[in-house]
Amino acid sequence: MSVLEEVMSDRGAAHDVTRNPIDEVMARRLSCREFTGTPVSRTTVEQILRVARFAPSGANIQPWHVYVLAGAAKTEVSAAILRAFESEPNEHVSEYQYYASEFPEPYLGRRQEFGRLYYNSLGIAQSDTAARSRQTAKNFTFFGASVGLIVTIDRRLAVGSWLDLGMFIQNVMLAAVGRGLQSCPQETFAKYHRILRPLLSIPAEQMVACGISLGHPREQPKARLMPRADLEAFASFKGFED
Ligand SMILES: Cc1cc2nc3c(=O)[nH]c(=O)nc-3n(C[C@H](O)[C@H](O)[C@H](O)COP(=O)(O)O)c2cc1C
Structure with missing residues (x-):
């Protein structure tokens, strides 16, 4: 097999x-959450971004911007966010709402299953808030990946442009796989825009959409952790004869 x-x-x-x-x-x-830290060259990241830019976008406006971090620049960002995560736990909120305030079914059940599978895989009891917090903190070191991306989008654009941005982000992650790398998209970086903006000189009109960890996975996964709903749950076919 x-x-x-x-x-x-x-x-x-x-x-x-x-x-x-x-x-x-x-x-x-x-979504890889354990990387080796083996360097990924600037040339490789450039190749990934060059091919990812072929993502479609309405009227070809290409609304994405990416800050590519490695070495000391990445360490500085990680340290600043970790400090804020630990000392100001309730003071950082995203400029956009990623999750609905209340999940209707079937999303509520899927989110609960995600929590069960995720924390079980890490040997963390869901009631262990300290261990969960330590795991969340790993986001900010890009899970040990050698490259961190911060993805932004112009706040003057409308929700349609966020579709374009998602396609670009997916292209980045697929281009990474094509080179033996893995990634993790991370909305959790959006909460720390007040830290990221001065450090990365992000212009006022740009909103932090997410981060992406990018690097060599510690091990190639043997099995997919997160299941997907069957086709019947999300596709409705009409007019086919076969
Ligand atoms: C836009 C977006 C934001 C995400 N944010 C985070 C995050 O902040 N931290 C994290 O560990 N995983 C994050 N994830 C990963 C999801 O948990 C993951 O995609 C989902 O559980 C399905 O698992 P898979 O990507 O391994 O197939 C995010 C995924 C997406 C698409």
Whole structure:
């Protein structure tokens, strides 16, 4: 059984992926939260961003901006956010609302399942708030990845441009997989825009959308941790004869 089949097979999803390089790259992308710290060169990051820019965008406006951090610049950002995370736990909020205030079903159940699977995989009891907080803090060191990206979008644009931004971000993550790397998209960086703005000279009109950890995974995952709903749950077909 190939690694890909193993990754997919736990959830009986192997048949969802055809032997096609694009399908395989999509299936291999996972949110990685443990990286080796082995450097990723600027050239590699440039290649990833150059290909990711082929993401579509309404009227081709290309609303994305990326701050690419490595070495001392990344360490400085991590240290500043960690200080704020520890000393000012309630003072940092995102400029946009990522999650609904209340989740209707089926999203509520999925979010609860995410929490169960996520903390179980880390050996953390969901009631252990100190351990959960230590895990959350790892976001800010980009989970040990050698490259951290901070993605911003112009606040004067409308919600449609956030669709474009998501496509760009996905392209970045797939281009990473194509080079044997992994990533983790992280909305949690958006809360710390007041720290990031002066450190990275982010102009006032730019809003921090998310961060992305990018690097060499500590180990290639053997199985997909987060399941997906079956096709029937999200697709409605009409007019097909087969
Ligand atoms: C826009 C976005 C923001 C996310 N923010 C975080 C985050 O702040 N921290 C984190 O550990 N994971 C974050 N995730 C990862 C999700 O938890 C993950 O995509 C989901 O559980 C599905 O797992 P998979 O990506 O491994 O398939 C984010 C994902 C997306 C798309």
